[in-house]
Amino acid sequence: MSSAIEVSGLRKAFGDKVVLDGIDLVVEAGTVFSLLGPNGAGKTTTVNVLATLMKADGGSVRVAGHDVAAETKAVRATIGVTGQFAAVDELLTGQENLQLMADLHRVADGRRVIGRLLERFDLVEAGTELVNSYSGGMRRKLDLAMTLVGDPSIIFLDEPTTGLDPRSRRTMWDIIRELLAEGVTIFLTTQYLEEADQLADRVAVLDQGRIVAQGTPDELKRQVPGSHVRLRFAGLGDLDAAARLFAGSTRDDEALTLRVPGDGDTESVRILLNQLHDNALHADDFSVHTPDLDDVFLALTGRPNAEVVTK
């Protein structure tokens, strides 16, 4: 696999406020890379530098093999960017917005390309209406459709689903998966942990201008202790007995639950259930928990991710 994006020692400050403090990352071609971080972590600044919209103070950035500072034009020819605040013109129709992009990119077969995009994004009917009548989800879709007019091989999606309802979010996820299947490389910023988990091949966690962890979602989750089995009992007697049985377990007397550490694979669960059975203990409820990116963020930054939306 070749790399679509290579970033090394990227630094950016606004005045004396250091926003990116030496960032290294590599995005393989044809993958989804997610930059995850709370508000103000520096995600948009990173996208702006990588997409040639802003100059870095230091470090090197190569996109599609081109240096973003020296070969701006070549980079721009291969990328598409959709922002948090859609770059659509409110006072034009969806179709007219797409036409503008087609003209800008000198697309030979503009009408056909636009027709296909409107269909793909389920905007055929809305295409003749002014954008100021669109919902948030429709705007995001139009914004992405506009990006695709130029047929980019690398797409930057800056918080593509922030503020969208769950259904529109899932539609956007499906579109992102389709783009990936077509071989497009996707650089996605998000503050939604589940979004990174669902879509990304690799995740980098950005916190206060530094990448504090990088890996596949599973690799990141494995770094964090927290796998456990949760048992709920009918009464305190059974809870007492079970707590004595399982070393290292922690109990919640009010909820009548016991948290037993373990990796939750079938063998360890079988042993645990046998132990309950052999001791004539019955649990009313049983569930296996593995850490999610939420736990990862907490473990890495030492802060609860109050600013990070976890749904």
Ligand SMILES: Nc1ncnc2c1ncn2[C@@H]1O[C@H](COP(=O)(O)OP(=O)(O)OP(=O)(O)O)[C@@H](O)[C@H]1O
């Ligand atoms: N042009 C600018 N001038 C001064 N400060 C800026 C500028 N752009 C961004 N910042 C500051 O840099 C920090 C990082 O901003 P950035 O927009 O990159 O964060 P973010 O992770 O994308 O967060 P959000 O989710 O809020 O967009 C913030 O503290 C922001 O106030």
